[in-house]
Amino acid sequence: MGFYDNIIGEEHRMLRSAAKRFALAEIAPHAQAWEEAGEFPRELYKKAADAGGLGIGFPEEMGGMGGGPLHMLMGIEGLMHGTSTGVTVGLGSLGIALPPIVQANDPAQVDRFVRPVLAGEKIAALAITEPGTGSDVAAVRTRAVKDGDHYVVNGAKMFITSGVRADYLTTLVRTGPDPHGGLSFVVIESGMEGVSVSRALKKTGWWARDTAELAFHEVRVPVSHLVGRENSGFVTLMRNFQTERLALAAYGYATAELALREAIAYAKQREVFGRPVAKFQVSKHKLADMATQVTAAKTLTYQVAARMSAGDYCVKEVSMAKNLCAKVAVEVCYEAVQLHGGMGYMRETVVERLSRDARLLPIGGGTQEIMKEIIAKNMGL
Numbered sequence: 001m002g003f004y005d006n007i008i009g010e011e012h013r014m015l016r017s018a019a020k021r022f023a024l025a026e027i028a029p030h031a032q033a034w035e036e037a038g039e040f041p042r043e044l045y046k047k048a049a050d051a052g053g054l055g056i057g058f059p060e061e062m063g064g065m066g067g068g069p070l071h072m073l074m075g076i077e078g079l080m081h082g083t084s085t086g087v088t089v090g091l092g093s094l095g096i097a098l099p100p101i102v103q104a105n106d107p108a109q110v111d112r113f114v115r116p117v118l119a120g121e122k123i124a125a126l127a128i129t130e131p132g133t134g135s136d137v138a139a140v141r142t143r144a145v146k147d148g149d150h151y152v153v154n155g156a157k158m159f160i161t162s163g164v165r166a167d168y169l170t171t172l173v174r175t176g177p178d179p180h181g182g183l184s185f186v187v188i189e190s191g192m193e194g195v196s197v198s199r200a201l202k203k204t205g206w207w208a209r210d211t212a213e214l215a216f217h218e219v220r221v222p223v224s225h226l227v228g229r230e231n232s233g234f235v236t237l238m239r240n241f242q243t244e245r246l247a248l249a250a251y252g253y254a255t256a257e258l259a260l261r262e263a264i265a266y267a268k269q270r271e272v273f274g275r276p277v278a279k280f281q282v283s284k285h286k287l288a289d290m291a292t293q294v295t296a297a298k299t300l301t302y303q304v305a306a307r308m309s310a311g312d313y314c315v316k317e318v319s320m321a322k323n324l325c326a327k328v329a330v331e332v333c334y335e336a337v338q339l340h341g342g343m344g345y346m347r348e349t350v351v352e353r354l355s356r357d358a359r360l361l362p363i364g365g366g367t368q369e370i371m372k373e374i375i376a377k378n379m380g381l
Contacts, residue, residue: 019078027082049120086208163212205356252325
């Protein structure tokens with residue numbers, strides 16, 4: 001019996017294996033080239049969709065594959081075998097862009113925005129963060145003013161995953177004066193007049209995933225693009241954050257797991273003073289500690305995902321998982337680079353890429369400090 005068999009079943013393992021096969025065949029051979037190019041081919045979305053990798057967790061009646069939080073973890077674990085977090089996150093940007101639309105369950109919006117994205121024909125991105133706002137969504141200033149059967153949108157968004165080439169932007173806008181109660185979601189199409197990519201951002205890691213700063217100038221968005229009720233955006237966003245943070249936890253432990261794998265393999269074959277690095281006690285203890293960290297982070301995330309699948313309220317626990325996995329990813333990748341020595345600092349090695357990618361995890365989706373505030377609040381502090 002496997003260590004996690006009390007949590008995941010055969011269906012989950014089959015999904016993970018299928019995603020891994022896709023990653024090894026379609027991503028891993030090209031990962032380094034795509035990293036250096038700063039993007040991966042748009043055609044990969046269609047390939048991933050045809051393989052069933054884009055619809056995980058989305059209703060079958062909307063063109064998805066069904067499943068829940070644990071299925072999402074399996075998909076991420078499998079795809080991470082491509083060794084590029086940037087590609088995996090880029091393919092997965094729909095996982096945070098589409099849920100608000102799915103929850104609103106407007107048939108016309110599902111047909112227009114959800115189905116083409118799940119089919120790999122269009123790209124969707126979530127546009128929340130603004131220059132100067134960071135994790136403080138109550139400070140969002142991008143404004144949507146109703147004008148007849150349209151909203152006129154003006155503002156800017158920052159750090160938008162897949163924003164450079166997204167077709168649809170699920171955008172948080174201010175429709176009222178209340179800091180939290182005056183927020184709404186609208187879907188802005190990239191081809192609308194007044195929508196522009198101010199710049200493609202250059203990042204420390206996740207190179208293969210495009211990231212944008214966006215500008216909206218007098219963009220006329222049909223009222224039919226409003227997602228759900230006007231001024232209900234904050235509640236929708238908070239629900240969306242939980243899934244995003246669980247996904248980031250998965251990126252964290254999967255990154256650490258890959259780095260550990262690479263470190264073990266290298267330590268076994270690299271010789272120093274006439275014997276493999278893995279035979280030195282300091283190396284064995286280091287690897288043992290890394291394995292312990294990975295197992296602890298992965299176990300917590302699986303447990304949280306199982307509880308979320310059961311419908312439990314897990315805001316505190318998912319924040320814990322996100323923080324722990326981010327911390328473990330950073331620390332394990334650091335040690336993996338150290339065990340590689342000089343080669344760990346070379347861009348040709350997987351651990352160098354993973355170490356850069358890991359650094360975003362304590363920041364993205366809500367900083368480590370914000371997560372601690374949420375945890376403390378839910379402890380009654």
